[in-house]
Amino acid sequence: MPYLANSDELIFFVNGRKVTEKNADPEINLLFYLRKVLRLTGTKYACGGGGCGACTVMVSRYNPKTKKIHHYPATACLLPICSLYGAAVTTVEGVGSIKTRIHPVQERLAKCHGTQCGFCSPGMVMSLYTLLRNHPEPTPEQIMEALAGNLCRCTGYRPIIESGKTFCVESTVCQIKGSGKCCMDQEERSFVNRQEKMCTKLYNEDEFQPLDPTQEPIFPPELIRMAENPNKRRLTFQGEKTTWITPVTLDDLLEQRANYPKAPLIMGNTAVGPRIKFTDEFHPVFLSPLGLPELHFVNPTDDGVTIGAGYSLAQLNDALHFIVSEQPKEKTKTFRALLKHLRTLAGAQIKNMATLGGHVVSRPNYSDLNPILAAGNATINLVSKEGERQIPLNGPFLERSPEANLKTEEIVLSVYIPYCTQWHFVSGFRLAQRQENAFAIVNAGMSVKFEDGTNIVKDLQMFYGSVGPTIFSASQTCKQLIGRQWDDQMLSDACRLVLDEICIPPAARGGMVEYRRTLITSLLFKFYLKVQRGLNEMNPKKFPDIPEKFMSALEDFPIETPQGIQMFQCVDPYQSPQDPVGHPVMHQSAIKHATGEAVFIDDMLPLDQELFLAVVTSTRAHAKIISIDISEALALPGVVDVITAKDVPGDNNHHGEIIYAQNEVICVGQIICTVAADTYAHAKEAAKKVKITYEDIKPMIITIKQALEHNSFLTVEKKIEQGNIEQAFKYVDQIIEGEVHVEGQEHFYMETQTILAVPKGEDKEMVLHLGTQFPTHVQEYVAAALNVPRSRITCHMKRAGGAFGGKVTKPALLGAVSAVAANKTGRPIRFILERGDDMLITAGRHPLLGKYKIGFMNNGVIKAADVEYYTNGGCTPDESELVIEFIVLKSENAYYIPNFRCRGRACKTNLPSNTAFRGFGFPQATVVVEAYITAVASQCNLLPEEVKEINMYKRISKTAHKQMFNPEPLQRCWKECLEKSSFHARRLAAEEFNTNNYWKKRGLAIVPMKFTIGIPMAYYNQAAALVHIYLDGSVLVTHGGCELGQGLNTKMIQVASRELNIPQSYVHLSETSTITVPNAVFTAGSMGTDINGKAVQNACQILMARLQPIIRKNSKGKWEDWIAKAFEESISLSATGYFKGYQTHMDWQKEEGDAYPYFVYGASCSEVEVDCLTGAHKLLRTDIFMDAAFSINPALDIGQVEGAFIQGMGLYTIEELKYSPEGVLYSRGPDDYKIPTVTEIPEGFYVTLVRSRNPIAIYSSKGLGEAGMFLGSSVLFAIYDAVTAARRERGLTTAFTMSSPATPELIRMTCMDQFTDMIPRDDPSTFTPWSIHVS
């Protein structure tokens, strides 16, 4: 460790206030500093690696040369505080606050219903705010770009984009929502023939405050003075273990570089930061030349452009745009290729932080820019104390060969990018799991130079990313093709040669081996076509054009701003204006979400003596624990204790769920022990030092197949049967059999599981604050673990940052883990799971295998279905039994099959235990149904929608489990969906498109849905509420439900307001707690509003009954008068409301019962376009018709439908969990698990809430929390439709196996062609693959 003088003071501004940090530690990032030191908790942690945008802040810097202030978005989790010297940081608190004034961005996000759980909202606000600071009247494209780096798991993005679009000059929000004409035919969509009137206005734009850019805070003058100070000096910050040096000039930097040749240069820190966080990289010294003017310049010359290494990728983007607009097209081919990749590379935050120099030098194997720079013959200008030199940015440099590398004392000064000449073509290609903000699965930069005026190859270069540990230059292939003509024969040789040259071993890291091999040639083919077309444009007579049918292969899918309409019932004009029921009321906490003032668990102030917990988890799937050595961990500074199974005073295994592993581990990720320390950093450091030795136990079961081989089950079989299945099979025209695999899904709630456990110090009481869907369950597990009565345990739940089923059971286990630690140490415990740990430990949706045998007539009528379902339940029971019951009961979906047998069983494997997830098995199981219907259609030469219609329930009927229902709303949703989406006309148009396009295909699909809410056990449908009226007339409502973002509390306020006949502003809802409502059931199964609404209604009605005599006597009086009077008359102003629950039941012996209270129907139709060469797809349009009966709050209900749909679409398309054959989950963060972003949502998104009646539920409403999820499968089946069209054209008529998700890999490999045929294939018995499917 070098000796360095004392630290300098770090000076920067946060929200206009000066921060002077005397002990700036280079290891501390801004997110930690804001949250833990400055106590600005609006900025959220959700991933820690720059991938989610929850921690977005605005950084502003003054440039003394240009005298301009540069504002840009940045992810606070990757910003070392030491890099902020002289910067002004604005956080969500600095934008606006309820205490002072909210900003229009915050107001509109809230009022457009762009927040649900609110955890992503501060990040969204900051991204939009920063955009508006730079562009007060942005274009819709800029809105999309600004939001690309922000993930939201709840809303489905449509309302967030819409809130942004309200700032565009010409408001591109659909005009039908204002007074003007709509982009759609208004007449057609207004349902004029029907009784009910439909509305489309979910918010009132007239209420919005205008944006006044002159009102924004000024840049701190002190920072301008500091920046202009001619006597700047080098800064040094000395931390606990590391030193940060900010050189003052280039010479100083070179001096320091010579002194510390191993120290990384911290520029954007987007490469170094994640490595330090996730791979334990350590550097004792950092050099940070970020602001050096010598690294910031653009220098155009006649031959090309030199760009300073310190330019951020966003600045590079701007500079390239400018050059492209100034220079002739043919000169700027490299620039345009770079711009194409810059558009989709990461989100705006990363693009604004990452630098050109950092990108070039860090040379990640997935780099999107380096292959193009290399293909464009860029050179790197290096400088050291010895002087300057240039090296080519070529193959050897990218492949890190030592002779082509930087010398240790050198730095990159700039990059020179030459212009192209006339006969020189440069292009870039990339394919990722998600179009935007995702590392490439394979990318490429290619260039070809021809002998002037000919198509004879003079020079050829091909660089591929993500095919090996570094970017790969296919130099041998290129060499052999010099002198060849650019024709089909050359292409065919090129493909053969390049496949010989690039070897992706069968077990290669990252998997997708055959797909990646296919992409190598597919991308080459795209280049071939592009160049062919370019040659034709230059000399059409000499060079033939590419076939018309191939044209669309040239273009990537554009990123469009979504459009659409949301329709819902209008409120009865005679309803009291004060009565909010039926109105699109904004989420009760929306403004607080948008200002960052909504308090989540980790936002709560630290408690005296509080300790942090870090986990030690099993690295083996099934093993005996031989020893646990905690000695080294205990010896580390700050460590207070290590907690193991021995410290559990009560039940360590409660109902089969293990709190701390004891003697053996049964999955990777099982908690073995926890470390409690004074800081999380200390706890985590110590957790790494705990040494565990194992002895593997056989068998290790990871997949459903392995479980079936070992007869390993968590549950007995559940079965429903009707008719005579064996008999029916004898008389049908045809029988088909098949299997469908549906992989699992990660909840990816934005707020990871977080718990604050506080021992009260007397009577063994313990208080827990946590985001859960089931406080009673937490109470139960904690009481069992601590061996105390439940009455000693209190759980408080105010809100959760998303849950989706993931916070039903898991918080109980994690609560018990924390409570045991709190009990042992006697101190409060703050337990925040890092994203990676959360994904590893808490598991998700059950992967499913469906096997079917279907008997049907040639006209498409299905006579018999025998279906078996197996789920991968993981290592403990959790909710697997209930999930299987739901699957068996609901999987007939919307179809009547007279002879029907459905059986299901949950497999026990050595994976973390899977749990509840929105839809609870229905979204997986019903895909199997739609798959066999589609297979029947194919066999009968019918369209899938025809077979669906033929077999759909049409009249009052009984389900297979003999529950009566009326499918009239189902029929209505189906018909309206077909009609209003112009399904048949669009199918014809798609067919025509497909005839005219060989490499791009369109597909459409419509799916019907019969869903149910609730639980087949009556006692699980009960609820209670407690309503207090205070003497000032204000009302406090408490109920047993949990606010997860779905707007439950908002609806409860609407209920109380109607029942008590008072304005909503009188009603307050604070939190859910086991003290106020004991024994509450979980908030799940779409029944939160149903049951808690009835309980609140009941409490309010009791109170109103008590007040009636007073009101009667003084009917003209005010609410406050009545309350005062009631108090005088000793009338109790507090009441408990109760709802006994829907009387559901299920008799599994008889295989019948009224298992669910009622049915929710829907239909959705989607149209996609797939790129057969890459496997990418674009969702062109979705129409959803959802039977909402009477919506209590259409904004919230549409929010649920859209959010669930997008989550479902993620499940069925891009969300892919990767496991090693040994059961290790690889996907542990946003880098390797892709949930949808703004780009994935349908370009046209039309949602209609269909009116029906549901007298059983409160105000005749329906629970819509989960139903939209399955409708996402319309995208899956539309993809299959498109793929089928491609296969048909290629002469492949055999049916193919359907599975979910339809990833780019699956799409590409199913669209078989010459490129899939030519790749080398490996014998599966000769290698162990990198990853496996577990369904």
Ligand SMILES: Cc1cc2nc3c(=O)[nH]c(=O)nc-3n(C[C@H](O)[C@H](O)[C@H](O)COP(=O)(O)OP(=O)(O)OC[C@H]3O[C@@H](n4cnc5c(N)ncnc54)[C@H](O)[C@@H]3O)c2cc1C
């Ligand atoms: C969430 C996320 C998403 C991303 N998505 C993509 C993507 O889709 N496609 C893609 O291609 N990339 C992507 N990236 C990677 C990103 O492009 C690189 O991390 C970035 O370009 C590195 O630049 P930086 O300035 O942050 O480098 P830093 O992390 O600051 O430095 C990286 C390395 O370069 C060295 N270095 C920096 N500047 C110089 C210099 N002038 N001279 C000598 N050495 C220098 C440093 O010593 C260090 O070793 C993503 C990154 C993140 C975090």
Ligand code: FES
């Ligand atoms: S927490 Fe910073 S980007 Fe996710």
Ligand code: FES
């Ligand atoms: S509202 Fe966006 S993550 Fe919940």
